[in-house]
Amino acid sequence: MFFIGIFGIETKQEEIKDIQNVICKACGAMTSFRLIKTYNVFHFFFIPIIKWSKKYYIISRCCNRPFEIPIEKGEEIERGRDIPLNDEDLRPLYNNYxxxxxxxxxxxxxxxxxxxxxxxxxxx
The missing domain is CATH 2.20.28 (Rubrerythrin, domain 2)
Structure with missing residues (x-):
């Protein structure tokens, strides 16, 4: 969090929902994922004014590996649509296998x- 008097810039994180019955790309187990949204926000007296740099991540419940997913798919899932996630959609945050x-x-x-x-x- 960064403050300049009454202004500030902060990175926020929200847990959106659970995604059930997905095979984990990292360990191969049938598991569920947590969908996480992160974004930066400029606020005035803790009232958000501008949001930018939105990203979506899923974290597997079996091995706690995080994967970044495309923003379009993350927004659709956040809206409540049941969209399948393919292996091509899951970009591992840790490339060290x-x-x-x-x-x-x-x-x-x-x-x-x-x-x-x-x-x-x-x-x-």
Missing amino acids: DYNICPNCKNEVDNNFIYCPYCGNKLR
Whole structure:
């Protein structure tokens, strides 16, 4: 948050809704996603005047991986339309796939491991 006297610029985040029965692109589990909208706002005495830089993200409930989705699809889902999300729509925020998420204990495990060092579950 940035203030200049009675003016300010702030980044806001809103949880819009849950999206059910989607296969996670990161770990392959059937899960639900939380749709999150972020935007910047210029306010005067905490009254929003101008909003800009709107982005939509979904966060998987199975492994907590965030993905950015196109603004058009995010707006349609926010309006209540049931739009399918394809793998091409999900842009991972972390491009480092040198690790897996254990489906049993949800810990991050290096790709070189065959078994999870935390719980012993087979990863491949």
